[in-house]
Amino acid sequence: MEQAWFAEGHDSFGLMKQAAWQMAQHIEQLYEQKYLKARASADHKVYRRNACQQRASIWVGKGNNGGDGWLIAYYLQQAGWEVKVIAVGYAAEDLDTDYQVEIANKVDKHDVLSDAKQAQQIALSAKVNYQRFEDSGTNQSELKGINWQADIYIDALFGIGLDRAPEGVYEQAISAFNKVTQSNDALAIAVDIPSGLVASTGQVFERIAIQADVTLCLIARKFGLHTKDGMDYSGSVIDIPLIPTQSSNSAATLVTVAHALNARRQNSYKGSYGHVLVIGGNRIDGSQGMGGAAILSANSVMATGAGKITVACHDAFHGALLTSLPDAMTIDLHDKEGVKTLIKDASVVTIGMGLGRDKKAQALFISYVQAAITEKKPLVIDADGLYHLASLQMSREHPHKHELIAQLRQHSMDHQVCLTPHSGEAARLLDKKINIVEDDRLTAIKQCANTYGGDWVLKGAGSLVLEQRILEQKGSQAHIYVCGVGNAGMATAGMGDVLSGVIAGLLAQKDLEDEARCLHQSVLLHALAGDALVNDTDYYQHNSSLLIGQRGLQAQDMPVAIRHVMQLITNKN
Ligand SMILES: NC(=O)C1=CN([C@@H]2O[C@H](COP(=O)(O)OP(=O)(O)OC[C@H]3O[C@@H](n4cnc5c(N)ncnc54)[C@H](OP(=O)(O)O)[C@@H]3O)[C@@H](O)[C@H]2O)[C@H](O)CC1
Numbered sequence: 001m002e003q004a005w006f007a008e009g010h011d012s013f014g015l016m017k018q019a020a021w022q023m024a025q026h027i028e029q030l031y032e033q034k035y036l037k038a039r040a041s042a043d044h045k046v047y048r049r050n051a052c053q054q055r056a057s058i059w060v061g062k063g064n065n066g067g068d069g070w071l072i073a074y075y076l077q078q079a080g081w082e083v084k085v086i087a088v089g090y091a092a093e094d095l096d097t098d099y100q101v102e103i104a105n106k107v108d109k110h111d112v113l114s115d116a117k118q119a120q121q122i123a124l125s126a127k128v129n130y131q132r133f134e135d136s137g138t139n140q141s142e143l144k145g146i147n148w149q150a151d152i153y154i155d156a157l158f159g160i161g162l163d164r165a166p167e168g169v170y171e172q173a174i175s176a177f178n179k180v181t182q183s184n185d186a187l188a189i190a191v192d193i194p195s196g197l198v199a200s201t202g203q204v205f206e207r208i209a210i211q212a213d214v215t216l217c218l219i220a221r222k223f224g225l226h227t228k229d230g231m232d233y234s235g236s237v238i239d240i241p242l243i244p245t246q247s248s249n250s251a252a253t254l255v256t257v258a259h260a261l262n263a264r265r266q267n268s269y270k271g272s273y274g275h276v277l278v279i280g281g282n283r284i285d286g287s288q289g290m291g292g293a294a295i296l297s298a299n300s301v302m303a304t305g306a307g308k309i310t311v312a313c314h315d316a317f318h319g320a321l322l323t324s325l326p327d328a329m330t331i332d333l334h335d336k337e338g339v340k341t342l343i344k345d346a347s348v349v350t351i352g353m354g355l356g357r358d359k360k361a362q363a364l365f366i367s368y369v370q371a372a373i374t375e376k377k378p379l380v381i382d383a384d385g386l387y388h389l390a391s392l393q394m395s396r397e398h399p400h401k402h403e404l405i406a407q408l409r410q411h412s413m414d415h416q417v418c419l420t421p422h423s424g425e426a427a428r429l430l431d432k433k434i435n436i437v438e439d440d441r442l443t444a445i446k447q448c449a450n451t452y453g454g455d456w457v458l459k460g461a462g463s464l465v466l467e468q469r470i471l472e473q474k475g476s477q478a479h480i481y482v483c484g485v486g487n488a489g490m491a492t493a494g495m496g497d498v499l500s501g502v503i504a505g506l507l508a509q510k511d512l513e514d515e516a517r518c519l520h521q522s523v524l525l526h527a528l529a530g531d532a533l534v535n536d537t538d539y540y541q542h543n544s545s546l547l548i549g550q551r552g553l554q555a556q557d558m559p560v561a562i563r564h565v566m567q568l569i570t571n572k573n
């Protein structure tokens with residue numbers, strides 16, 4: 001987007017100045033929020049002393065992210081701040097003003113100094129204080145200059161140009177920055193993205209990255225702020241758009257707001273809201289079984305408002321299921337003909353939660369999925385269903401390999417097929433190591449869709465959703481969403497089963513608009529329900545009986561929160 005802007009004839013150094021000036025304004029506001037208001041009420045004298053002594057320590061690298069940093073230092077100094085630039089990776093001569101002027105004069109008339117160099121020169125000409133951060137070996141406590149205590153620490157070491165693990169002096173600088181901000185309880189603000197975090201993937205090389213309280217994100221949200229480690233390092237994100245941007249250029253769309261649900265028609269009955277068939281909850285001979293997976297899934301199907309549900313699970317669990325969900329009808333998972341008849345009647349089939357992984361379970365999976373395809377039903381495939389799909393894909397000799405996967409692909413062209421792996425399951429589906437998937441989740445979800453067809457969720461922090469849009473002309477177009485809500489309390493057993501239930505439950509309700517039944521809406525609703533259980537904000541209009549907190553949140557707590565969020569987003573008419 002930046003390059004397109006420059007190609008239209010806009011000045012790149014002008015943009016850098018604009019970026020830095022706007023960031024300086026935000027920094028002043030953030031300072032006020034953190035220090036002045038709190039101290040003004042606690043101690044008037046402290047308030048006054050600090051109000052005239054704002055101090056910022058700005059850590060700059062040698063690229064344009066560092067250029068932003070030099071200019072921020074310049075603008076804050078202009079505004080009366082005491083500033084110190086910590087220059088990382090700079091040789092002494094890089095900072096020698098006379099020497100730099102000499103070089104600048106030698107530069108060919110047609111050549112221009114880089115933006116970062118110009119920024120540095122502006123700051124040095126304004127006599128901004130600076131200090132080189134030198135390689136100290138392993139003893140960071142001896143580093144000079146960084147002990148200068150500031151109210152705000154700014155990370156302008158690396159932005160989107162980071163392409164390898166920070167080593168040596170850079171690694172030391174990041175670790176020293178984190179230490180000094182944490183021990184001073186000072187505000188850590190990252191320019192564009194916390195240094196060490198990869199903008200396109202959210203990966204942290206070698207576990208070292210700036211731990212920011214706030215990230216001032218320039219031009220467009222970086223994908224890496226929202227998936228993998230991104231949320232753990234970036235703190236709250238403030239957008240500084242700078243230039244008009246086109247979302248059609250984005251790798252993904254960040255979603256945080258659910259599509260409104262229409263109210264139900266008075267003149268309706270249970271058949272108006274669909275019949276979901278849940279197939280799972282098996283008990284393999286000699287094992288304790290996995291009835292809970294199907295039970296949790298079934299409960300959330302009904303919490304989203306589906307009209308009817310049948311659960312095909314092992315008979316051993318029928319009693320437990322009916323105790324928790326008397327609304328359900330049941331059938332034995334192994335009653336092949338009975339289940340196939342029900343597939344005909346169902347509006348959506350969801351399969352895999354606790355289905356089991358042995359050969360018998362695989363045979364059930366193949367036969368039920370094929371029946372659903374023959375009957376042209378929307379399908380949700382989760383957990384052990386994904387396991388079988390991966391086994392078929394990997395197996396060289398299985399007679400159903402090409403058949404089932406090809407049929408599924410074909411089916412997904414005209415009917416909704418939703419597949420919902422976490423990283424481990426995606427790794428197996430792609431026959432890759434889990435860290436390969438984790439390190440580039442965006443690529444992984446695209447590869448899943450290319451291999452198997454259908455719509456996908458790649459679960460985890462910042463769940464990704466890929467939806468295939470069937471186009472008027474031949475073919476389809478994939479669109480990717482990043483779920484910007486949800487919390488770590490949801491990292492517990494059974495949450496995935498709940499999600500598969502939400503997906504099936506919404507798909508079944510044909511009275512809802514397509515936008516309210518699509519996969520990213522289900523993922524969002526599930527995450528918002530998780531947040532409603534831990535978040536005490538106005539948005540959720542509590543009902544404090546709903547609050548649980550992250551630690552101890554269980555999948556079985558979700559249905560009540562799902563209903564609460566559905567109420568919040570339903571149009572009243
Ligand atoms: N007008 C503008 O130019 C604007 C720029 N903005 C800001 O610019 C950054 C992106 O700047 P860029 O220079 O492309 O990249 P970085 O500053 O992030 O990184 C600079 C170089 O650092 C090297 N590098 C990468 N990884 C490492 C590492 N682990 N250790 C050491 N060095 C590393 C790499 O160069 P090499 O030649 O050494 O490979 C990088 O190129 C953007 O994020 C904004 O903050 C604003 O958008 C305003 C307009």
Ligand SMILES: [K+]
Nearest residue numbers: 158191193195
């Ligand atoms: K940065």
